[in-house]
Amino acid sequence: MQLTGDRFTSETAAFGNDLSTLPNFPAEIRAPAGTLPGVSSFQLQFADHDIMTPGDAPNVLVAMNPAALKANIADLPLGADIIANADEFTTRACQRIGYTGNPLTDGTLAEYRVSAVPLTSMTVEALKDSEVSKKEAERAKNMFALGLLSWMYNRPTASTLEFLERKFAKIPHVAKANITAFQAGYNFGETTEVFSVSYEVKPAPMKPGTYRNISGNIALSYGLIAASKITNLPLFLGSYPITPASDILHELSKHKAFGVRTFQAEDEIAGVTAALGAAFGGSLGVTTTSGPGVALKSEAIGLGVMLELPLVVVDVQRGGPSTGLPTKTEQADLLQAMFGRNGEAPVPIVAPSSPSDCFAAAIEAARLATKYRTPVFLLSDGYLANGSEPWMLPDVDALPDLRVTFATEPNHLGANGEPEFWPYLRDPETLARAWAIPGTAGLEHRVGGLEKADGSGDISYDPANHDLMVRLRQAKIDGIARDIAALAVDDPSGEAEVLVLGWGSTYGPIGAACRQVRARGLKVAQAHLRHLNPFPANTGDVVKAYPKVLIPEMNLGQLSFLIRAKYLVDAVPYNRVNGMPFKAAELADVITATINA
């Protein structure tokens, strides 16, 4: 089903609609088909205008079996189209998931426009002369459905046909069967009277440029490769497989021609410590994981704070605590990223706001890590990781030059007047320490997790020195506030009384909700944080400028906790942790209620 969704998305992207997707699948690899826990779905919204979310309430549901119908029917508005695979709605299958009769025929769906189509048997019939077995033929029913939908929505089909040729190049009879099924579905739509209408959704007006469709994990991977190029540091990824971050490991492992070294470590700790080892040697060290992996990596991230070496820690957040909801989205690792280490161990935090924004956010995380010699958290989440949207390709030559300068000369005069190298001598502007890599003659030095003397980096247990070093490490991170963009506020009227403040993947739903609220004639301001540590320098001014600050989050109020603590404003949290992104309509109602309260 995920493949079918991907193909429809590609066709839609190629057609030029704006789009946003929400893949949703179980944590189990082959959960039993036909059961409610086994339902795998792919939600897509596309439009002839700019959209920000995968949509709240699908206008069309394609249900391949009764379980898929039951799992999704609650989301549909009355009057929505339901295309159901009639072959699968047997008495047994319906009863298995709790329907007493056949919902397609017993009036359960009277309020919807139901098209019951025997997708499986029509596919098998279409393939009766093919070389594939009956089982293989049945499997092609998804392609039949895709063909039908492609007809209904006037999607260009060439890319799907090419894709099937390519995907099954080694088994041509299967390629042929899938193509036949796809075309049979398309032709069925065209010739049958069952579907009285087909829809035309015109391309969306978008900024001139070259576009592609991209998911968050791929955009993030490309961002890291781009960061490697513009920092001129070879990329080293130390990682351990974990949902929903593994696709970054998979993607980066394909790009060895960019000098990318990917190390699938024995555990999360080895992943991050190997990345730190590579950073000591002058690589752009990266580790990718999800929340449980961050918990394991915490000690090593603290070591990175102490060593003052660049490290990008990517946390693709998922539902927690513990194993939680591996395939569902959540934003509940913010405070773990902020505080989850022993001692005073500040780490900058960067969060992308949409799937394609993961590219720029990854570059920003690498910029801060290399410039300030510090671990940096990049907080993505499951929704950004797997969701996709059109992305206007950036001009590669216009990416910023982030080349790093290694120390090559002594930087200090020793007691005897001889020049020597002090690894903890700091840049007065950034407070970043000198970074000399092995292989640099005359700058041999040792670093480690023990507290070190200011400047020389020698082990020091001196009380005053420790107090100084703790404050210096904090001041270095705090100072990043001078080096990041101010928090921008979208307040078209300039008269809003309510500010909606968000971070991360809620950007789309909050933005869509604000549009709905404004369409109701109400005034609302929106601001979205890319940097969560430190906050942009004007954050306090922004949140104090509005009588009410509403902070929606997919957690129990972590950003609102930080904002309230830091700026002493009575920010109002709105929280839901159901593993799914916010719905725009839900937020619009919350915002409206806040305005009217």
Add this chain to the structure above:
Amino acid sequence: MSTDLTNGHRHSFDLVPVSDQPQTAKEFKSDQEVRWCPGCGDYAILAAVQGFLPELGLRRENVVFVSGIGCSSRFPYYLETYGMHSIHGRAPAVATGLATSRPDLAVFVVTGDGDALSIGGNHLIHTLRRNVNLTILLFNNRIYGLTKGQYSPTSEIGKVTKSTPMGSLDFPFNPISLALGAEATFVARTIDSDRKHLTAVLRAATEHRGTSLVEIYQNCNIFNDDAFEVLKAPETRDDYLIRLEQGQPITFGLGGTRGVRRSASGSLEVCAGDDPAVLVHDAHDDDPSLAFALSRITRPNLAMTPIGVFRDVARPVYDDQMTEQLERAVAKNGAGDLAALLAGGDTWTITRPLADETITRPLADES
């Protein structure tokens, strides 16, 4: 000890730049005050390593010592090379990242029995099986020193310590057996006080490309004094030690009066030194079973303790293979082109906004 194991493979440090000046031990001493307890076995190991490094003749700036946590892990601070004192148990993983990303460095790991075999056991075994180009010096004193005297994973069963007033319950690891079981390609044992033997083992270890594990019996004179004394005292050591030498019969006792041979059942047994069935030591044997059997021959009182190189075989090296994959990827498709990567598969171009006829067909096929 034989050195020609390469079979056409690289030597350990073939990619590391060599110094054009003769070096001395003094140059490898850092300006940091050594802070081990007086009488600690670590001093002898440090002196041996500082004395041996000039023999390698590598540029000092291309040598890196990485350690974890524990008494032994202070080692990098005392060497005038690059170094990292990391976190408990993780030094092999740190070193793996460094060595695989920097083939021009000679990377050493210094660790102890608690660091390598308890908290870091996982990293040790995986590093060994990968065969990363590292030299691991495992100081085994069979006790936790830095935390003041708890039993370690190599402490003998029944050990009475602060945390085991009625004796320890857990069965100890045999580091040599463990390393062999973890597919190590180079496994050796030596003793802190025998500088000549220690240096010879270091020499063999640094000639081996891949992971070399050297267990060094090291005396903790504060918490486990004289743990290996029978292997050191002139009056007992010849009776207790089995000195493994490549191509030589496996004999021991003063004058080689006793030897080791296979019994009818295939296990090892003691025989006369001149028995025609005395085994000849071959560290290069691909089959690790004899090396493993030798690692198990020691009695609880340390009688029949083999020292020397148990195993030394060539196997592809993880970092070499990673580099080779990168080179192969470039050879196949050329160096990565970022713009081409970003454009990826299907793209479409909008020349001016609004009108639908401005949409062109997809530009590029998925490459």
